[in-house]
Amino acid sequence: MASTLFTQKIPSASTIFSFYTSLSAFTILFRTILNELIPTKVRDFIVSRFKDHFSSYFNPNFTFIIEEQCDYVTNQTFRAAETYLPTLLAGITTGSLLVRSSNLKNPLAKPKFGIPVKAKILDVFEGIPLEWTLLSEKSEGLYQSRQKRYFHLTCKKEFRDKIMSEYFTYIAKSSAKILTSQDNLKIHTYNPSDYSWESAIFQHNTTFETLAMEPEVKNSLMRDLDAFSNGKDFFKTVGRAWKRGYLLHGPPGTGKSSLVAAIANYMNYSIYDLQLQSVKDDAMLRQILTKTENGSILLIEDLDCSGADASCRKKSEDEGEDGENQCKKKKKKDHQVTLSGLLNFVDGLWSSCVEERIIVFTTNHKEKLDPALLRPGRMDVHILMDYCTPNVFKKLAKMYLDGIEEHDDLFEPIEKMFREVKATPAEVIERLMVSKDPDVALKGLMEFLESKKMVKESEESEPKEADE
Structure with a gap:
């Protein structure tokens, strides 16, 4: 009896085919109306909203986007991440790594490692798994095109508020500590072709x-x-x-x-x-x-x-x-x-x-x-920043010449000469570096100053001769 009732509730093949045909016709009609009556931009907007709604509904993850530029200034959160993330390179999941060494004083110094574009780095904050990705795309600026960089930080949706309130503060403090402990200062120059400081x-x-x-x-x-x-x-x-x-x-x-x-x-x-x-x-x-x-x-x-x-x-x-x-x-x-x-x-x-x-x-x-x-x-x-004085000369002589104290007899005439002629510290240094022998170097400096004095006296005498 039950099996008879069950078979009676199953629609026939012709009913199913008829329903499918009606649904297909309605779908084709709806698509035609959508394409003909609704502008392309409006249609794309509707479709994208549907996609965003369903993807956000079914996707368990949440992504923070951290751009390098914030209005006119550098995004400090991006800068903090860029400083902090190299400490996590053990958790990098991609097969590449930036290797850099700019220490000209010591070519054998240990290189520094950086994050390549599209690299994924894993971090854990209070038991919360996190994934960082560095991305880059070309952007048209006011003066020329440039590379626009930004980070994606992905976590589970339920941890979003905790990341917002605590994790970003944590990496800001960590990066500040790293920057404070760095030994090397940097000199920056602006590259107008790349629209950035190098x-x-x-x-x-x-x-x-x-x-x-x-x-x-x-x-x-x-x-x-x-x-x-x-x-x-x-x-x-x-x-x-x-x-x-x-x-x-x-x-x-x-x-x-x-x-x-x-x-x-x-x-x-x-x-x-x-x-x-x-x-x-x-x-x-x-x-x-x-x-x-x-x-x-x-x-x-x-x-x-x-x-x-x-x-x-x-x-x-x-x-x-x-x-x-x-x-x-x-x-x-x-x-x-x-x-x-x-x-x-x-x-x-x-x-x-x-x-x-x-x-x-x-x-x-x-x-x-x-x-x-x-x-x-x-x-x-x-x-x-004036011409060399006796005090400046003494300082230079002590730095560039060893055992200079034994040549005090040459100091007095040179100091007197500095009161009569003008010579820059750069000119003095050039003469002091001629020889490591203090006697040779000081005599050469004295001759240089005497020649300057002769030129000065010659120039001062020329107007008098012209007046006569």
């Missing part, structure tokens, strides 16, 4: 201990740097950006670059060396400088050759035209970075984008700079 290990050995400089100037600078380093609360209290500006000016060969190296080594700051000539306009300048890191030195050398001179202002005053407008016209023709754009990063609103920054400008001709750059608050400290 770096190398900074290996300059100059320190304040080895720097040949007037003692009172050196000590004053060191006190100023110490006050800046410890002044975070002070700058916050007075409502100023935590930055300090230095102008190093003087003739070529007087040690401006060496002083920058000494500051970097003293403060343990990396250097961002920016060539303004490679920057297209003010907007690009903002994007470049906001990509620098906290606790760093921004170096702009030969400022008088970078469109910051006062020549156009003087010319416009002679012609009766407003100096600032004339300078803007000149910049548009010759160089797109304007003075106002540069000043915005010295003391304008954009100067607060990076904390604990030292800005160093160098120039051989301070008198050529636009007065707007020299106002208080823009370049806080002006340091004259």
